[in-house]
Amino acid sequence: MRSVSKTYTTSKKGVVRAIDSVSFDVKAGEFVSIVGHSGCGKTTLLRIITGLTEPTTGSVTISGKAVALPMRGVGHVYQKPALMPWRSAIENVLLPIELLHGDKESARKKASALLASVGLKGFESLYPRELSVGMQHRVSLARALIHDPQILVMDEPFGSLDELTREEMATELLKITESLNKTVFFVTHSVSEAVMLGDRVLVLSPRPSKLVSDVAINVPRPRTEKVRTQSSFIAYCEEIRSRLGSNLEGQRPVQ
Ligand SMILES: Nc1ncnc2c1ncn2[C@@H]1O[C@H](COP(=O)(O)OP(=O)(O)OP(=O)(O)O)[C@@H](O)[C@H]1O
Ligand SMILES: [Mg+2]
Incomplete structure (x- = not known):
C-alpha cells in the first residue's frame, strides 16, 4: 500500500477524510492485526485492500498487480456471521x-x-x-x-461475542491460521486479541487515519492461550495501548 488516502464526500456531512497517506508492505503468509479507534477508517482500509473501495490517491498492489475487482483470492469474515x-x-x-x-x-x-x-x-x-x-x-x-483464498480479511469478526467465547474463538483462529499459512488482515478493537494473533499490529490514529505504529510481535509460534500471561505479551499490549492514546470518550472500549 503506497500513500493511500481516502476522502468521502456526502451531501449531509460534506467531506470526510478517512485515511491519510498510509503506506505499508505485507509479506505473503503474514498475519496483520489492525487496531484503531471507532470510525478511524479500518473498514475503509480493508475495503481498499480488497478493491471494494477505490482510494482517492495512492495505490495498492498484490503480487505486483494493481488491486481490481473481482478479487477471487480473498475470503471475507464480518462482525455478523x-x-x-x-x-x-x-x-x-x-x-x-x-x-x-x-x-x-x-x-x-x-x-x-x-x-x-x-x-x-x-x-x-x-x-x-x-x-x-x-x-x-x-x-x-x-x-x-x-x-x-490466499488472503483472508476479517473485520471485527468476534466483536459481538461475549468475552469467554471471544477468547475461545481467538484460540481456534490461531490454530487454523497457523496451519493454513494465509495472509490475514484482522481488524479488532481488542489489543490483546491483536497481539495474540498477529505477526504485526498496525496502529491507526483517530480520523483521518495515519499509520502511527507498526509493531512486530516477536512471540514464537505455535502460540497457545498461555501466551497471554507472558511478560513480553503484556509489554506489547501496553505499548500498543499507549500508541492508541487514551482519548476513548464516546468510543467503543478498547480492551
Ligand atoms: N461509504 C461511505 N460514505 C461516506 N462516508 C463513509 C463511508 N464509509 C465510511 N465513511 C466514513 O469514513 C469514516 C471511517 O469509517 P470506517 O467504517 O472505515 O471506520 P472504522 O474504523 O471501520 O469504524 P468502526 O470501528 O466503528 O467499525 C467514518 O467517518 C465514516 O462515516
Ligand atoms: Mg469498521
Missing part, C-alpha cells in the same frame, strides 16, 4: 461455490472438513437458528475458507 437462515451449516459454507457456479458436489467433502476444523463436526445439517452465535461465527469462517 450473515448466514442464510434457510440453509444448513454445510449449505452456507457451500454458498460461494454455488454463486460462482463451481462444482458443489465435489466441494462438499472439503466443506465438511472445514466445518470439522472449526469444531463443528456433526453439526453440518443444522440450521443457523439451531446453532449458538459462536458456532455461527465458525460457519462463517469455514465459508470464507471454502475457496482456499
Whole structure:
C-alpha cells in the first residue's frame, strides 16, 4: 500500500477524510492485526485492500498487480456471521461455490472438513437458528475458507461475542491460521486479541487515519492461550495501548 488516502464526500456531512497517506508492505503468509479507534477508517482500509473501495490517491498492489475487482483470492469474515437462515451449516459454507457456479458436489467433502476444523463436526445439517452465535461465527469462517483464498480479511469478526467465547474463538483462529499459512488482515478493537494473533499490529490514529505504529510481535509460534500471561505479551499490549492514546470518550472500549 503506497500513500493511500481516502476522502468521502456526502451531501449531509460534506467531506470526510478517512485515511491519510498510509503506506505499508505485507509479506505473503503474514498475519496483520489492525487496531484503531471507532470510525478511524479500518473498514475503509480493508475495503481498499480488497478493491471494494477505490482510494482517492495512492495505490495498492498484490503480487505486483494493481488491486481490481473481482478479487477471487480473498475470503471475507464480518462482525455478523450473515448466514442464510434457510440453509444448513454445510449449505452456507457451500454458498460461494454455488454463486460462482463451481462444482458443489465435489466441494462438499472439503466443506465438511472445514466445518470439522472449526469444531463443528456433526453439526453440518443444522440450521443457523439451531446453532449458538459462536458456532455461527465458525460457519462463517469455514465459508470464507471454502475457496482456499490466499488472503483472508476479517473485520471485527468476534466483536459481538461475549468475552469467554471471544477468547475461545481467538484460540481456534490461531490454530487454523497457523496451519493454513494465509495472509490475514484482522481488524479488532481488542489489543490483546491483536497481539495474540498477529505477526504485526498496525496502529491507526483517530480520523483521518495515519499509520502511527507498526509493531512486530516477536512471540514464537505455535502460540497457545498461555501466551497471554507472558511478560513480553503484556509489554506489547501496553505499548500498543499507549500508541492508541487514551482519548476513548464516546468510543467503543478498547480492551
Ligand atoms: N461509504 C461511505 N460514505 C461516506 N462516508 C463513509 C463511508 N464509509 C465510511 N465513511 C466514513 O469514513 C469514516 C471511517 O469509517 P470506517 O467504517 O472505515 O471506520 P472504522 O474504523 O471501520 O469504524 P468502526 O470501528 O466503528 O467499525 C467514518 O467517518 C465514516 O462515516
Ligand atoms: Mg469498521
